Amino acid sequence: MSDTASSINLKDQLLNGIIKENTIFKLALSLCPSIAVTNNLKNGIFMGLAVLFVQVMVNITISLIRKVIQPKVRLPIFMLVISGWVTVTQLLMAAFVPDVYSKVGLYIALIVAFASILARAEMFASKNSVVPAMADGMGMGIGFLFALTVISFFRELVGKGTLTVPTGLSTAHIFTFINTKPVLIMVLPAGGFLAVGILMALFNWINSRYAKSSAHSH
Amino acid sequence: MEATKKEHQLLVSVSPHVKSEETTSRIMWSVSIALLPAFLAGVYFFGPRAVFITALCIISCAVFEKLYLKIVDKQSTVGDGSAVLTGLLLGMNMPASLWSFSPFTAHVPVIASFIAVVITKQLFGGLGFNVFNPALIGRAFALISWPKAMTIWNEPTAAFMAMDAKTTATPLGILKEEGVAKLLEVFGDKMSLYQHLLTGNRAGSIGETSAIAILIGGLFLLFRGYISWHIPVSFLGSAAVMAWIFGGKGALFSGDPIVHLISGGMMLGAWFMATDYVTSPSVRRGQILFGAGCGVLTMIIRLKGGFPEGVMFAILIMNCFAPLIDRGFRSKVFGAVKTATAKEIKK
Numbered sequence: 001m002s003d004t005a006s007s008i009n010l011k012d013q014l015l016n017g018i019i020k021e022n023t024i025f026k027l028a029l030s031l032c033p034s035i036a037v038t039n040n041l042k043n044g045i046f047m048g049l050a051v052l053f054v055q056v057m058v059n060i061t062i063s064l065i066r067k068v069i070q071p072k073v074r075l076p077i078f079m080l081v082i083s084g085w086v087t088v089t090q091l092l093m094a095a096f097v098p099d100v101y102s103k104v105g106l107y108i109a110l111i112v113a114f115a116s117i118l119a120r121a122e123m124f125a126s127k128n129s130v131v132p133a134m135a136d137g138m139g140m141g142i143g144f145l146f147a148l149t150v151i152s153f154f155r156e157l158v159g160k161g162t163l164t165v166p167t168g169l170s171t172a173h174i175f176t177f178i179n180t181k182p183v184l185i186m187v188l189p190a191g192g193f194l195a196v197g198i199l200m201a202l203f204n205w206i207n208s209r210y211a212k213s214s215a216h217s218h
Numbered sequence: 219m220e221a222t223k224k225e226h227q228l229l230v231s232v233s234p235h236v237k238s239e240e241t242t243s244r245i246m247w248s249v250s251i252a253l254l255p256a257f258l259a260g261v262y263f264f265g266p267r268a269v270f271i272t273a274l275c276i277i278s279c280a281v282f283e284k285l286y287l288k289i290v291d292k293q294s295t296v297g298d299g300s301a302v303l304t305g306l307l308l309g310m311n312m313p314a315s316l317w318s319f320s321p322f323t324a325h326v327p328v329i330a331s332f333i334a335v336v337i338t339k340q341l342f343g344g345l346g347f348n349v350f351n352p353a354l355i356g357r358a359f360a361l362i363s364w365p366k367a368m369t370i371w372n373e374p375t376a377a378f379m380a381m382d383a384k385t386t387a388t389p390l391g392i393l394k395e396e397g398v399a400k401l402l403e404v405f406g407d408k409m410s411l412y413q414h415l416l417t418g419n420r421a422g423s424i425g426e427t428s429a430i431a432i433l434i435g436g437l438f439l440l441f442r443g444y445i446s447w448h449i450p451v452s453f454l455g456s457a458a459v460m461a462w463i464f465g466g467k468g469a470l471f472s473g474d475p476i477v478h479l480i481s482g483g484m485m486l487g488a489w490f491m492a493t494d495y496v497t498s499p500s501v502r503r504g505q506i507l508f509g510a511g512c513g514v515l516t517m518i519i520r521l522k523g524g525f526p527e528g529v530m531f532a533i534l535i536m537n538c539f540a541p542l543i544d545r546g547f548r549s550k551v552f553g554a555v556k557t558a559t560a561k562e563i564k565k
Contacts, residue, residue, distance in 0.1 A: 181321070181322075181323070181364055181367065183329070183363045183364075184362065184363045184364065184365070185359060185362045185363040186363075188362065190362070194337070201341075
């Protein structure tokens with residue numbers, strides 16, 4: 001296990017998780033929480049923040065202890081580290097944002113089983129030093145936060161005609177846009193699949209347009 | 219090589235070598251014509267609003283198809299009539315009361331058309347590749363999104379120019395909420411109930427109102443050979459058996475199958491929705507299983523589910539199974555040699 005920090009561009013590593021390997025829009029991982037909690041903008045944002053926190057802390061921890069981990073037992077150790085940080089997140093959320101926690105608590109616990117977090121620990125953090133590992137975790141986490149924010153923004157606006165914006169830790173301001181008849185299906189689970197599909201297509205379409213135009217300019 | 223090819227001009231084309239006059243657009247327009255009697259019955263009973271709603275659906279479907287194909291730079295297929303047929307079916311599956319401006323609900327048909335044509339059909343690859351019946355997905359989307367607007371039923375007036383109409387419950391709605399006794403009380407006696415249901419003098423969606431008009435269209439398609447009897451007969455048959463066995467109050471085998479067959483969207487669904495070429499199995503034996511599945515699911519939803527009507531969801535659920543049914547009932551390939559299965563090889 002050699003350090004390859006010098007050859008890794010931190011900015012590229014950060015952007016990799018946001019655009020090239022976006023957990024939801026590109027890898028199509030962790031779709032269960034992304035559909036279950038995104039019918040409300042505030043819940044979506046806090047779920048994204050929780051994942052961002054766990055991802056960064058797990059990457060830092062694994063990177064710090066990578067030299068003492070026995071390769072044969074690395075997966076159980078990754079799982080222990082991840083579940084430790086998820087428990088920390090759970091307790092923090094239960095203490096400071098109890099209203100959000102009561103809605104998304106189940107899915108916070110499920111972060112333990114996120115393929116993307118284990119994959120980053122195995123593929124990146126366990127092979128790199130602390131700073132690149134942190135950048136990678138930040139990138140993946142921000143990409144997830146971005147996806148969840150976009151999905152929940154779209155679903156709440158179309159499905160309920162409102163936006164629940166967190167104004168303090170446990171208070172929210174609800175903006176109402178449509179009072180009469182929004183598209184109710186968008187806040188139901190079926191609409192979650194529709195929204196994720198539509199936004200995934202849009203994300204990839206914009207990406208391919210961007211790639212094309214940058215290829216032309218070179 | 220090159221020289222001999224030129225000398226002989228032997229042209230070998232891929233089969234089929236015999237071509238029929240039938241084209242996609244001809245079939246689509248024939249189905250549209252077959253729907254006309256049912257549509258006219260709807261117009262007769264629900265007035266000009268039925269025309270407005272259906273026209274809105276047809277125009278939106280055609281426009282969305284044209285726009286989408288223009289945006290993705292594909293050849294326009296509006297001319298094949300499938301979008302128009304989808305719009306017609308979608309419009310006939312909506313209540314005429316949607317044409318209302320306070321509260322404003324006239325946008326519902328437009329959004330449902332978008333879901334039907336762009337999301338259900340074009341995003342899956344266009345005509346022939348859609349998993350689900352586009353018109354039914356459009357209606358399901360509208361029903362779940364605007365449950366109230368989609369279930370305001372006008373009383374049939376049979377006075378053509380009446381724009382205002384009292385709202386009432388559909389026969390199936392009464393059956394679900396209050397039972398058979400109330401249904402008979404509303405319509406008089408049993409014969410009068412059958413008569414109302416057959417002619418279409420009852421509340422409901424625009425196109426599902428008259429069982430006789432739908433039957434005329436369905437038989438027209440059957441005799442022209444555009445559909446086979448397998449799906450409609452197994453659909454209606456299995457639903458009738460289910461209604462007879464479980465439809466009664468208390469005792470088994472005491473239900474009234476006729477009321478269930480000619481009310482709601484059963485006729486329209488069995489003749490025009492479930493028989494869609496793209497979303498139903500193409501093997502005959504598979505079609506029987508498909509139709510029976512539709513009928514049984516419809517009756518389960520009607521008798522035990524939360525909705526009074528289950529035809530739409532039953533057909534959509536069976537649409538998922540159509541490819542699987544086609545695989546299970548694969549027809550024998552002419553001249554194929556039976557290959558040994560893994561079990562036989564082991565022996």
